[in-house]
Amino acid sequence: MVARLQKLKPDWAKERTVLFQSVKAGTPKSGAYPFLVTAQVHDYGTGFPANKYYGQTTVGTFEDERFILSEDDFGGWKVEGPLTPPKSVSKANPAEGVSAIPVNSLPGKPAANKPAPAPTGASPAKVVKLPMGEWASYGTGGQLLIGLGFVLKADGTYTNLEGKEGGKYVHDTAAATVTFKGGFLDGEVGTNVKLSGFKLSNTISCEPYR
Structure with a gap:
């Protein structure tokens, strides 16, 4: 889902961040996996600072939207469901490099986060090697x-x-x-x-x- 949303990022946006608040799995039927997703899509555009236009920030919201994950004809996966948020808010950015709606002010977490640094003195985690x-x-x-x-x-x-x-x-x-x-x-x-x-x-x- 995240990969498809990234492919649909508008041309004006430099960055797109997808923040998930909840993903509820339903009961699979005939190889189809239904989910209810609540998430926000944060689009940040830089505009043209030389012309005193600093772009805009748009935040779209999916609220308990239904998506279905199923296999395609080539052994991969396809996602069915709305890929354009039904609700959105846009604001002009106030200055160069400054988002009108900072992504860290929004609820939810990205699909994959970088780990927090380990506390000083913590024992190193055991390294797991993936079996080839x-x-x-x-x-x-x-x-x-x-x-x-x-x-x-x-x-x-x-x-x-x-x-x-x-x-x-x-x-x-x-x-x-x-x-x-x-x-x-x-x-x-x-x-x-x-x-x-x-x-x-x-x-x-x-x-x-x-």
Whole structure:
């Protein structure tokens, strides 16, 4: 969802930030995963400071909007639902580099956050290395999700099980996340990474294929 919203960022906006307040998973039916999402989309534009125009900030709101996640015909995922916020507020920025509506003044959290620095004297976290090779994805009830399997390679790339539609992945050991860039998992972020696997969403888990 975040990847699609980023692709729809307006031309005037330099930055788009999606902040999630709540994501409620519904009951999956026939391979479709429904969600109710409350989120805000923050668009910041710089304008043309040389002409004394400092751009604008627009904040759009999704409130308990229904989205459905389902597999497409190519082993990836598609999102159905409104991708333009039904409510929005725009304000002119007061000065160069200053947003009229600071993103840190809004409720919610980005889909993936950088970890907070560890307190002084804290014991270093155990580094988890991702197992290389084939991975399987499972939905609610342990259902194997055909088409969502992938292969992790030691050079930081991945492919589907057929060796196609590949891209790169970044394993952040401090944050215990793995971020996919390019390929059929583009924009997806796995969380709570352990040797046994990670969560790709509230209803999808990924595990090394044994």
